[in-house]
């Protein structure tokens with residue numbers, strides 16, 4: 274008898290040999306600028322909690338109050354028993370921040386992308402997708418059944434050629450892009466993408482996961498940063514990064530949101546966002562709207578670290594216009610080694626390796642709550658290692 278599961282061990286061995294193996298590490302206590310990681314206190318440069326809101330007392334109080342009032346679970350899908358006024362309040366707050374007609378909250382950013390993409394396009398349609406897009410955009414594209422063509426990262430000349438050659442063969446066309454690329458930290462050329470979408474009669478879906486709360490004058494994201502507020506497009510994002518909660522959203526026209534409520538399977542057939550997550554995200558949106566000082570702190574930290582790193586000739590940062598700063602290493606093995614050395618010196622900045630990214634790197638993400646001393650320690654340690 275052969276064992277139909279034996280291939281699992283063999284596959285794992287291959288993953289180990291390539292130094293691609295990954296596993297979880299526990300963090301104790303509340304997450305913040307420093308954390309206790311597997312028993313060791315480290316400075317945290319691995320968090321998406323850009324504004325430090327995941328540990329904010331006001332979010333904790335809002336979540337706790339929501340649990341006391343509504344209980345822990347929302348008990349059903351939104352269209353059946355899972356809808357609460359709180360969900361609508363959150364959706365209105367997101368739409369207000371984004372200056373869109375409406376918004377719809379999903380159980381995660383990943384599910385928001387899967388749901389939106391599969392609802393918007395199908396077999397007769399074309400998707401054009403940046404090669405560096407997040408996994409959720411790529412998975413959504415495949416799941417939709419549309420023809421999927423990737424364009425080289427931010428290369429709009431190639432995108433334009435692809436559109437000229439292929440657009441007319443399809444019914445609808447959807448262009449997909451991250452606004453802040455999550456493993457690089459650079460931005461998509463949004464105004465030019467909007468022009469191309471216009472020229473070729475395409476929909477444009479942008480993923481603001483790392484931009485919401487971070488970029489733009491009011492923290493509305495990359496769309497605001499580029500002065501594109503009010504343009505026709507589909508904005509997806511997450512409640513689980515700068516907003517410190519859990520969940521995702523789509524923001525856009527009333528017709529879009531109405532349509533998604535009737536056609537997005539990952540919204541229709543899943544349980545509504547929990548009261549605690551919903552209330553925490555709502556509290557976070559209000560803080561983003563009312564307290565720009567957190568964003569100012571965050572960007573102050575980004576500029577401080579960039580300036581210090583410019584004095585280290587061995588560290589070549591990838592181009593970035595966000596709080597995500599990466600430097601490349603020749604191999605996964607080197608990245609793991611540097612990651613380990615950083616960790617031993619009390620710095621948590623992970624090695625990001627294939628298959629997540631094409632080339633191995635150390636990824637540093639900054640928070641508003643990092644102190645100057647945290648950033649200086651990082652630079653001192655990097656100077657020693659590299």
Ligand SMILES: *Cc1c(COP(=O)(O)O)cnc(C)c1O
Nearest residue numbers: 381382383407455482511513520
């Ligand atoms: C994190 C992330 C997501 C997924 O969001 P979740 O709410 O964590 O599921 C989607 N897109 C991008 C670009 C991301 O970085």
